[in-house]
Amino acid sequence: MHELSVTESVLEIACKHGEKARAKKVTDIFLVIGKLSSIVDDSVQFYWDFISKGTLCEGATLHFKRIPAELICLDCDHKYTLDDELSPCPRCGSARIRVISGDEFNLESIEVQR
């Protein structure tokens, strides 16, 4: 898994915006992760504790918000939420489907002390 490189990117973005806001400290980091983005929260947290040491973000709490994957059927326009396994349209059975959301992999906001 690639959690280390992901965690490094999170740190880089959070520090950049913390500095820009002239923060003394970044206390919280809010991440938004779609169901279709593969990432293991615990593993990110594990790396985070190591790599954030000595930075503006040291000790910051990571908050993970998971959002579900939504699909649309290209044949009947039915919208539905992905459960566990990939499945055809529950209304018409078509396999022609498109992902509307669930790919998110964003750093949404940070909370700082000034």
Place this chain on the structure above:
Amino acid sequence: MSENRIKIVEKILNANDRLAKANRQKFDDAGVYAINLMASPGAGKTSFIIKTIEGLMADGVQIGVIEGDTAPVTIDSDKINAAGMPAIQINTGGDCHLDAVMLENAIDQMNLTPLDLVIIENVGNLICPAAFELGAHSKVVIASIPEGDDKPYKYPNIYRGLEVLIINKTDLLPYIDFDMDYFRKGVEMLNPGLTTFAVSCKTGEGFDEWLSWLKAKISK
């Protein structure tokens, strides 16, 4: 929202994506078509590349290969060199995928000017390479018959956002329980209408179709 809350909304892999765009520009400037080739270990990536090199040699197509491996071995790049084409080996140091930074380093070591095509052999893995843009013009995935027909269902992300799917080792179909309809239905759900070539690196079956697709891209 408190005043100490700062809204950002930035893609976590933004830096990688920016660098991938710069890589693409380098390929474009040199008139090179680039492919990010992904598959699980043992799907036949290197054999597929060599067969492709052999198939394009008669047309005088110049091909460079960038080999990504997690360990410092040159087995794959040696094979490419033996087939008469330049290869750059990237050792990811245990990392599970190539990213845009690693590719940038490899591009800088490679003389793109005489080349028409660059094939980037990603690390053998169906999960992580899917998340990292490299800057190639197309992503190609090789699925092989012995891996089983359930792979699109188990590794959906790699099948999304790719331009070509290769189904390799079709010569093994008589010996393995591989339900082609079930497999293709899974692929169709992830990537409707995906261009697919069924090939065998062993017998050469199906390569003509793949090579004509590729030649059309290179000549653009």
